[in-house]
Amino acid sequence: MSSTLDQGAEMSLLHIQNLHLSMHSFEGDAHVLNGVELKIEKGQIWGLAGETGCGKSITGLSISRLVNTPPARYLDGQILFNGRDVLKLKESDMRQLRGREIGMIFQDPTTNLNPVLRVGEQIADVAYEIGRIAPEILGLTATARASQRKKAAQKLGVDMLERVGIANAAQRARDYPHQFSGGMRQRVLIAMALVGQPKLLIADEPTTALDVTLQAQVLKLLSELVSSSGTAVLMITHNLGAVAQICSHVAVMYAGHVVESGLTQEVLSHPQHPYTRALIAALPKPGIQRGTLSTLPGRVPNLIDPPPGCRFAPRCAQASHECTLAVPALVGKSDTHRIACVHVQPEVFA
Amino acid sequence: MLHYIVRRILLLLPVLLGLSMMVFAIGRLLPGDPVLLAAGPNATKEEVAALAVEFGLDKPVAVQYWNYLTGLLHGDWGRSLQSRGPVLEDLKVFLPATLELVLAAMLIAVVFGILLGLLAAVKRNGWIDYSVRLVSLASISMPRFFLGLLLQLVFAMWLGWASLGGRFPLIASPPPLVTGMLTIDSLLAGDLPSFLLALQYLALPAMAMSLSPLATITRMMRASTMEVLQQDYMLTARALGIPPGKLLRKYVLRNALTSTLTVIGLYFGWLLGGTVLVESVFDWPGIGLYATKAIMMQDFMPIMGVVLTIGTLFVTFNLLIDLLYGVINPKVRLG
Amino acid sequence: MNESQAWARAYYRLRQNWLSLVGLVLVVFLLVVALAGNQLAPYPEHISGSVDTAMRFQAPSSAHWMGTNEMGQDVLSLVLGGARISLFGGLAVVVLAAVVGTMVGAVAGYFGGWTDEVLMRLADLKLTLPGLILAMAVAAALGAGTMNMVLAISLSWWPGFARLVRGEVISKREEVYVLAARALGAGSVRIMWRHILPNILSPIIVKMSLDVGFAVLTVASLGFVGIGVKPPTPEWGLMLSTARGFLPDYWWTAIFPGLAIFLTVLSFNLLGDGLRDVLDPRSRR
Numbered sequence: 019m020s021s022t023l024d025q026g027a028e029m030s031l032l033h034i035q036n037l038h039l040s041m042h043s044f045e046g047d048a049h050v051l052n053g054v055e056l057k058i059e060k061g062q063i064w065g066l067a068g069e070t071g072c073g074k075s076i077t078g079l080s081i082s083r084l085v086n087t088p089p090a091r092y093l094d095g096q097i098l099f100n101g102r103d104v105l106k107l108k109e110s111d112m113r114q115l116r117g118r119e120i121g122m123i124f125q126d127p128t129t130n131l132n133p134v135l136r137v138g139e140q141i142a143d144v145a146y147e148i149g150r151i152a153p154e155i156l157g158l159t160a161t162a163r164a165s166q167r168k169k170a171a172q173k174l175g176v177d178m179l180e181r182v183g184i185a186n187a188a189q190r191a192r193d194y195p196h197q198f199s200g201g202m203r204q205r206v207l208i209a210m211a212l213v214g215q216p217k218l219l220i221a222d223e224p225t226t227a228l229d230v231t232l233q234a235q236v237l238k239l240l241s242e243l244v245s246s247s248g249t250a251v252l253m254i255t256h257n258l259g260a261v262a263q264i265c266s267h268v269a270v271m272y273a274g275h276v277v278e279s280g281l282t283q284e285v286l287s288h289p290q291h292p293y294t295r296a297l298i299a300a301l302p303k304p305g306i307q308r309g310t311l312s313t314l315p316g317r318v319p320n321l322i323d324p325p326p327g328c329r330f331a332p333r334c335a336q337a338s339h340e341c342t343l344a345v346p347a348l349v350g351k352s353d354t355h356r357i358a359c360v361h362v363q364p365e366v367f368a
Numbered sequence: 369m370l371h372y373i374v375r376r377i378l379l380l381l382p383v384l385l386g387l388s389m390m391v392f393a394i395g396r397l398l399p400g401d402p403v404l405l406a407a408g409p410n411a412t413k414e415e416v417a418a419l420a421v422e423f424g425l426d427k428p429v430a431v432q433y434w435n436y437l438t439g440l441l442h443g444d445w446g447r448s449l450q451s452r453g454p455v456l457e458d459l460k461v462f463l464p465a466t467l468e469l470v471l472a473a474m475l476i477a478v479v480f481g482i483l484l485g486l487l488a489a490v491k492r493n494g495w496i497d498y499s500v501r502l503v504s505l506a507s508i509s510m511p512r513f514f515l516g517l518l519l520q521l522v523f524a525m526w527l528g529w530a531s532l533g534g535r536f537p538l539i540a541s542p543p544p545l546v547t548g549m550l551t552i553d554s555l556l557a558g559d560l561p562s563f564l565l566a567l568q569y570l571a572l573p574a575m576a577m578s579l580s581p582l583a584t585i586t587r588m589m590r591a592s593t594m595e596v597l598q599q600d601y602m603l604t605a606r607a608l609g610i611p612p613g614k615l616l617r618k619y620v621l622r623n624a625l626t627s628t629l630t631v632i633g634l635y636f637g638w639l640l641g642g643t644v645l646v647e648s649v650f651d652w653p654g655i656g657l658y659a660t661k662a663i664m665m666q667d668f669m670p671i672m673g674v675v676l677t678i679g680t681l682f683v684t685f686n687l688l689i690d691l692l693y694g695v696i697n698p699k700v701r702l703g
Numbered sequence: 704m705n706e707s708q709a710w711a712r713a714y715y716r717l718r719q720n721w722l723s724l725v726g727l728v729l730v731v732f733l734l735v736v737a738l739a740g741n742q743l744a745p746y747p748e749h750i751s752g753s754v755d756t757a758m759r760f761q762a763p764s765s766a767h768w769m770g771t772n773e774m775g776q777d778v779l780s781l782v783l784g785g786a787r788i789s790l791f792g793g794l795a796v797v798v799l800a801a802v803v804g805t806m807v808g809a810v811a812g813y814f815g816g817w818t819d820e821v822l823m824r825l826a827d828l829k830l831t832l833p834g835l836i837l838a839m840a841v842a843a844a845l846g847a848g849t850m851n852m853v854l855a856i857s858l859s860w861w862p863g864f865a866r867l868v869r870g871e872v873i874s875k876r877e878e879v880y881v882l883a884a885r886a887l888g889a890g891s892v893r894i895m896w897r898h899i900l901p902n903i904l905s906p907i908i909v910k911m912s913l914d915v916g917f918a919v920l921t922v923a924s925l926g927f928v929g930i931g932v933k934p935p936t937p938e939w940g941l942m943l944s945t946a947r948g949f950l951p952d953y954w955w956t957a958i959f960p961g962l963a964i965f966l967t968v969l970s971f972n973l974l975g976d977g978l979r980d981v982l983d984p985r986s987r988r
Binding site: 116144 | 599600601603604605606607608609610611614618619622623696697698
């Protein structure tokens with residue numbers, strides 16, 4: 019188990035370096051992740067944006083090592099969480115991270131809760147397991163008995179449900195998932211993900227399955243909860259609006275590669291990468307004329323037989339021969355704004 | 369919850385009534401004249417006529433049914449020609465033996481079926497898929513009586529590990545009668561040697577009966593477990609740190625069990641009616657053997673008694689399964 | 704997709720499913736054996752009952768591949784001869800049960816209301832009663848003979864088909880083409896026969912193929928108990944029953960008929976299982 023520390027710099031909470039992942043399928047091996055670069059520090063709220071199929075969900079799952087490695091294969095790179103490479107850990111060590119250090123929320127609240135178990139029980143289960151690793155969360159010491167832990171876990175679960183805004187939490191904990199509305203269920207899932215006080219929360223499309231009003235509520239809840247605890251967030255989404263709403267930082271992905279990343283303000287107001295520009299330009303804004311919605315020509319590349327070098331080149335107006343030579347590295351003067359494009363000089367923008 | 373239970377139990381009554389009507393109809397419709405049989409070949413016309421009156425066959429059908437039904441409820445299930453005694457008494461002797469056999473067989477099938485099914489689903493690869501399918505098809509294709517004979521051949525005759533037939537050695541003294549099931553009665557009396565003896569005799573016939581349900585339960589368990597493993601909530605539970613042991617036990621098992629439960633209920637009923645041949649092979653004195661002898665002699669009252677008993681037990685057991693369903697799956701009782 | 708394309712696709716999928724192909728081959732083989740049993744048997748006279756007491760209890764040899772039984776009869780010939788009864792008996796049972804069950808189910812499903820209630824309650828109750836024992840009782844009461852045995856078993860078998868067909872008819876009853884036919888003045892029977900029935904044929908065929916194996920098993924079971932067929936007719940179950948007394952010394956008298964039953968049922972089950980995967984879209988693996 020090797021740990022790579024950034025020379026001279028403080029250790030980042032999460033540092034994904036040059037991650038390559040290949041997925042085996044009937045038609046062939048798809049090169050799904052093509053050198054992903056991402057650095058998340060404590061307290062930052064990152065949005066990971068991109069179209070469907072660009073690899074953002076798999077990146078999220080990889081952090082918690084939830085991708086099944088028979089069909090998938092990590093070709094290169096590392097995922098450093100607090101300096102430890104997640105890809106090289108033993109499964110038992112990984113389990114200690116899950117829930118306690120890394121929390122996760124998935125997209126669809128209807129299918130992400132076990133229908134035959136009471137809600138309170140499901141969140142208590144998570145709290146119980148975490149209590150084994152870190153008894154202080156439950157307010158106990160390491161010598162506590164299982165029955166004590168169970169009770170403490172149940173209490174913590176109810177407390178957490180209250181914090182996410184579920185009224186009558188103690189009573190509602192005895193209900194089953196189908197007795198909750200969609201928005202409530204998503205809150206329950208958020209509660210489950212945060213009960214272990216994780217350092218990093220990965221939210222995969224947390225608002226996509228909800229209607230607009232609920233979306234706003236959930237996002238607000240998320241940002242409130244993490245601001246008080248200093249939890250870092252990685253929100254995976256295709257909705258730039260949500261990113262603009264709560265994210266401090268954003269990384270834009272295309273075909274398995276992060277093409278632009280940095281402070282949300284910077285990236286969204288001064289996008290440098292052609293893809294980011296096209297994405298933002300495609301957003302409908304108030305006041306535009308009918309019929310002038312701009313779209314991006316071409317289609318996403320075939321990942322089994324991807325184009326050489328920069329994968330966006332085939333659709334890019336500024337593409338040149340240089341683009342096909344190698345995948346551009348994500349570079350920038352500082353971490354506040356980095357771009358992966360050979361045509362953009364880092365010195366041009368501040 | 370209580371509401372659900374009461375409702376289901378009340379629904380049971382018309383079903384049982386219908387059962388009794390059907391059995392009555394079958395009894396009357398079976399070709400062959402019970403009166404002549406009961407009277408014997410040498411009876412005179414007057415004796416036959418008198419017997420017909422005694423059997424109540426001169427009255428209209430509805431009255432006959434009413435008499436039959438009231439008789440049933442009062443414990444008069446007719447008389448058996450072979451034992452020359454009341455059918456109900458015969459049933460009290462023979463039914464526990466069959467129940468013991470069926471319960472033992474289902475125990476084997478359920479325990480091993482669930483375990484094997486879970487295992488096969490968790491450790492999946494192409495070869496296991498095929499072999500599970502083939503083995504389970506082969507298992508249900510195997511005739512029970514042939515399997516019984518094979519088991520006898522191998523274990524009793526060649527290896528001498530088990531006995532050939534019967535329930536208990538003639539020279540040994542059985543435990544005091546409580547349920548009529550020798551294994552349970554021995555345990556209740558704290559009589560370990562008797563328990564082991566009874567088990568030795570029960571083993572082979574129970575194995576012969578258990579193969580078919582074992583195969584089906586394994587297959588169903590495997591299919592539903594695989595389905596559950598794909599569900600989103602499994603990923604969430606895993607992502608939040610729930611360890612694999614607990615995952616399997618609490619999160620997979622309950623969800624996967626529901627469809628298997630229905631099969632278990634059905635099989636119980638089928639086995640009850642299907643012990644005939646295995647009892648014949650192993651000389652197991654249960655209702656299957658009792659019914660067979662009655663059929664050979666065209667003795668109707670025992671046949672009807674057996675059929676009614678099995679039907680009633682089947683319906684009751686399925687009710688229990690339904691109730692269990694309600695416990696496991698909250699949507700059923702709340703929704 | 705039209706009819707012939709659907710069948711072609713079904714055939715393609717069946718071919719991919721090699722276990723079922725094995726079943727198909729075996730079933731065809733068995734049918735041939737059943738039809739031509741007497742010609743294929745090395746000692747056809749034994750099938751009709753002649754004995755050869757000098758050759759009693761011969762172990763399997765080149766002269767008698769499966770040995771001889773207590774009456775000197777060649778076991779192989781008897782097994783081949785018995786194929787006819789078991790196979791055709793099983794097939795007859797399923798066909799009869801399917802026909803009766805379909806009629807009952809169609810009437811119940813199409814007309815609904817009281818007819819439906821009464822018929823289905825009847826079928827449901829029937830299903831709770833022990834089929835084997837009832838079949839045995841009826842067969843014994845009717846007397847010896849293959850036809851009686853088939854009749855007796857079918858009596859217990861039809862409710863399954865009735866329920867299946869009822870469900871299918873109910874789902875097809877409200878389809879547009881049925882309403883159209885009714886609007887054009889077609890009578891109920893005609894609608895059921897010409898319009899609904901052809902469309903629900905495949906689940907019926909799937910069930911039939913799945914049931915044949917067990918029907919054969921039931922025929923053999925009755926033979927084992929001694930009901931239905933009488934000696935000297937060679938019936939596998941009957942042969943097994945007589946052979947019981949000769950174990951373990953003369954094991955071949957029991958093993959071969961038993962294996963015959965097993966292989967026959969297995970072949971039909973393999974085929975039926977494959978057919979279900981192919982014809983029933985909601986196939987369960």
